[in-house]
Amino acid sequence: MSELTLKNPWVRYSVGGVLVMALLTAGFGFIWMPMANNAKISAVWDAICSAAGVQGNVAARALGEDAATRPSDVIVSASMMRPANAESIGRGATLAMRCTMCHGIRGVSEANSPNLAGQVEAAIYKQLRDYKANHRASAIMQPIVANLSDQEMRDLAAYYAYLPHEREPRAGGEASPLLVTNGAPMRNIGACISCHGGIAQQTSAPVLEGEPEIYIRNQLQAFRSGTRRNDLNQQMRNVARQLSDAEIEQLAAYYARR
Structure with a gap:
């Protein structure tokens, strides 16, 4: 029986093949695809940032340098x-x-x-x-x-x-939308309750229950369009960009009724 060591040429070929495939796949997904789909991306680091969903130099230049358009740097712990x-x-x-x-x-x-x-x-x-x-x-x-x-x-x-959080009692039997409880993993959308209460509460994330429906809808649309950008690391913008009008309406109505 052949030994599973690097001295065995077949083991070396197999490990090498896996590593090559991993590097090619990473290069395709994190570098070639972003550059092919966004003409503004010319640097490798910008491509990697774009694929990872974080802000790179291209996004920073597009936002401008003045405080009115720069993303928030206010971190509250x-x-x-x-x-x-x-x-x-x-x-x-x-x-x-x-x-x-x-x-x-x-x-x-x-x-x-x-x-x-x-x-x-x-x-x-x-x-x-x-x-x-x-x-x-x-x-x-x-x-x-x-x-x-x-x-x-x-x-x-x-x-x-x-002050006490005054709100109307939620209608009995109403099921929570999947975006609230599960998110949409295939679209890199986390569950709303992972930040806005339920299973976790981020330090500076607001409670959404009982907020006006129009207000929630307007803020999600503003995050989606990029006119609101005071979310750290584009957390809300990365989510809102992928929401349809119907999903925004559903989330706004759900939280307003809670």
């Missing part, structure tokens, strides 16, 4: 959010008086703006930071946030997170 105390919540309640027209007296909107009551504190803080840094565009929010200090943004986040 759990350790950054100190436990809120009564003083911080009280200051936030005072600051929130200017927010009532859009976000409601108790953080529940009647104007199809985000419901902030009971929202994840880190999620609110990140969005305020992104508005202030011009990473997220809004003709209404940017002027309001422009003069807020870091502590004031923390106080607002603490106040709204402190």
